Amino acid sequence: GGGVSLAPEPATQDFTSCSWYRSAITDDNSRILTYYPGPSPVQQNGPTHTGRETAGPGCALHIAGLTLSDTGNYTVRIDTLAVRCPRPPSPIHLGVSGVNITMSPSVPIEPEAVTLSCEARGSPVSYSWFKDNEILEAGSRVLLSSDNQTLTLDPSSRNDSGSYTCLATNTVSSQNATVRLDVLYGPNTPSITPRQEVYAEGSTLQLSCRADASPAAVFIWLFNGAPLASSGSDLLVPSLSVSQSGTYTCVVIILFAGRSSYTTLEIAVLGEAPENGTFTLTCNTSPSADTVLWLRDGASLVPSERLVLSPDNRTLTVLNVTRGDAGTYRCEVRNLVSTNHSEPSNVTVAYGPDSTRIDPPGPIDLTLGSPLTLTCVADSVPALSYRWVVNGTDTNETGSSLTFNPTTLDHQGTYECQAQNPITNRTAWASVTVRFPTSPTGLSPGAIAGIVIGALAGAALLGGLLYFLLRKTGG
Template structure:
């Protein structure tokens, strides 16, 4: 038989849901009974146990009275008329009477179940069911389900995404994520970081501060956030350590004997981050030549002497000079 439009379809729960977790925990009875009345707690089951925004959920009382004449659902922990979602009359066909708190997305099901479709963040809260004991008996069946919500986490980001820091300096990274993330972890180059005297985390773990930076602290930093329904990891934020210049040399090293008129290229090499600027001198005089390479083609007598390369790192503000004597003498040209 074809289902009526708007009827409850449990098969629709199997689609991909994003955003909202409705994790249920059953609390005590929803209100104190009036004098002379008794209350029988009713266990309420949430199906599925972890629904999300855009999906569906069912709040179903377990073992309701077999011959109850009506039951009501309230969007609160008390059975106030202003918070009544609907009242269900278990006739054939089932009759539903909507209340002031009905949004158009709630329907009643068999056994006094409450079905909510197209879940939104506003559907979080307390839900109370109330079913009078039939045939004039004194009391009611009732209970309240606390339905907290949490979203499907978006991907976090690390700021700043590029950091250049000096040795022995300090840097701070921030993990930007939804407040509903209940766990925040930090990783460097894919390996988990453990807090220490130098690796300091804020109370909520969202800020990482590294003190006394060493070269081992350079790398790709990520934060990972978790909640009961999702785990997301950020794109890497790159931390680069500025150092140098170190191990500065001129290639080829001197002394070099050349044939007059032949070409020569000298290259200055330095270990430095960021890459240094270079400036060349000859026999103690600035040549006004810059760049890592110096080329002569052809070599002349004026090019003979001792060459100096000065490598300067603008971040560390360090300059290192190295000398080479590539042209102490000449072979005659053939």
């Protein structure tokens, strides 16, 4: 809101014109005004004139009604009329021309040092450096040569990316050149999402890999060290099987720089084999393996009528599956040089429902208004789905429990629970009877009904007798 005056020091009297610029570079695009002194001074406004700037004697610049946008660098250029005086000959100064910037290396990569060198024709020439129109000063990472011709960034950073300008000036003229610097970086250590480590057999595995890098990186997915067909930052594996348990690796590569980074995620797929059914496990190993052994929960497996091995021992088939076959399976591979183990495969045996019942057991005698919770219980793997039926009518309730609080006479009857295993497709039923043997007065519902019927019959008989007496009297 205030005002400010900028005046060159020392004051210049003999000049033909002066120009003010709203930048550190005398570029006509940033010119505010040009002032011509004389008996009738003339002010010629430039592209950045806002209507608040005026010039006065001595080439002073006055800015009224200051705003935040007035913040910045201001440059004044003063042109004088050369006056010939008797004096010794002086050197001839050539104007600045041919300003050029060279960059080394041509493709800088963080944190390698990068150097910008500025050259110009003319004599003598002084140099200044700017980044994104802000003057650069020497600092911890910004190194300037003694003549300011060379700018070095050591070490370089991705934040150094931007437009760099070299301004070359002498007593005759000035000229600048600009170059774009893009510091490439990465790839940083990538991250995989989601970090879920356990999946059910048949579910979908969907992973995303992200890494900070410039330019855009190439993504490669590995499973147990072997490349997958999927490319790109996302991996989709539908309908997981137990054999797909293992280590998933995301590798990020910047090809032109030969730089890479990676991260891994361990995935376990829980298999569910139906009781009395069959399941097969395959050991993926190189042909150089001399011996392949199978272990369950760390103990070696011996082939039998139910545990069948392929001729090369790489495939294990379990027939007539029992609940005891559940556990963690690994294959062990050996050759003359080393021994190695596969990632674990967790196998769950699906069975049931067995021993289905409703708790509490019936018949259940209740007092009106008391709470009631019925729970359907069954021995089963995996978790069951439930259906409740009351007096032959489906309740649309699918949880393992039913709760009523408070209870009313409408809650008495026969409750049935259907428990179904989604893997074995077996279904079991259980039922219980709920009743209210006594009312709050201590009478059973049957006794209450008898009293009510008797009372209604007595009332009807009394009404008939009174009618008869009235008719008799009237006659």
